[in-house]
Amino acid sequence: MGKADRLDPDNNPWHWLAVDLRIWRLERNLSQAQLAEILGVDDSTVSNYESGTSKVPERKAEILDQLWRTRGHFARIHRHAETVHDPNWFDQYTRYEQRAEAISAYSALVIHALFQTEDYARALIEGAQVVDNVEETVAARMERRQVWEAAHAPEFRLFVRQSVLEDPVGGPEVMRAQLGHLLDLSQRKGVVVRALPKAKAAHAGVDGSFAILRIGQAEHAWSPAVNGGRLVSDPTKVRAYRLRWDLIGDDALSRDSTRSLLRELMEAMK
Template structure:
């Protein structure tokens, strides 16, 4: 057991204790293990003490290889990173990790499984619960790691319906958004991934303002998950899940066919994000101040004085 750390406190503590036990058994110092895994020795200290950011998947793999852990650390890692999320998110992640098919509708953003790293970083940087740069990197690493399932032998069928608003909002700026749209076009070429767009013209629908995911599980059952900006709900009651599955099918029928959807994505990439300029926050603030100054009775002269009001002639 690492000094002062109880492995039963958390999965991160258990992971740290296992790393320390394997390291000492191998006769390695923290500095030596750090050099073998290309991190500073203080990072090894943080992991063994379960302090600081949780290890990334890449670091867990490097530690496993360096310590000849026979995939012990690699297998433990998914549970370590899920621990940082609320219980309902952890449950959804665990189910998603073994789903045979994933059906998603997104109203505002590209789903995490298809996000580029810069796009994901822009989204995670404005999270209300974000506490530090280390936590940002931890969450970013976890999100990118989940995408590896789409490239594995047990990859699920992925069907994504994007509201048109997802294509129009330049998350991270025009360059980041253009690359993200290009990523959507590329991934849609994969035989197990289908992307559709629900256009503004469709109007109201059953999931307006939120998102919906329906998971097909190996045992033949289904689970639904709905999410807003700061909440989520896992639905497992078969009757209720069935209603959400029908809702999703209605959205799929109303969305543009896949080939027309890709045309809309190309159009958004070329028209909305080609050489686009986004006014910075500081520029917007200066413009607002200028407009406020000019909205009073007396307008500021170039020299700073007020223009005198004209008086009626006697």
């Protein structure tokens, strides 16, 4: 069974858009290569659209409506998909995470999952009291860290609030080890960690955590939420996330100052 055959268009509007794209293309006897040329993308991108692996951008949906005279059909589905809760949001995000060539993330409440130690992750998951199998959830989170071991690990830029670094999640010993792990990762090639100081209480990240992932020439933005989350692929909307990211960077400490802060906090937790 192919990926396109596993889609659930009745319950997932992004799958609905993918299925309709494939149906309309086949009805017009167009190959994926021919449609790719019309949309200005490569063949694999159309394949990813139709399998639900990648989301059809808003501008491409509008082009489809113009091309096939569908009176806004694809654009309407796209608008609907952007506004409703996506039941598969986390699975989709982690697939993007594993493929990303570069990740820019801002952590407002906890240290980003890819930087977490096992003990820190366990303390968070146990404290939240929302999952039945803590160890299974911890293992799944640790598995995500395999991106660091890949032959081509992503470039990673992390902004994190200072208060996140000071919260003694799991107790001083667990938190000290977590800060040490973060310090070690910050010294890896291609990894940048910068703290947003407490003195900067009003800033562009007050609305919460988010990440921007680059895969090839495309960028996707992700923001978490309670019992849900949102993935955004439309270039115009992603640019808004990128602007917010840049503004946070304007207020963040330098890399060296952040490392000094990490060492100071580790010393204070002895």
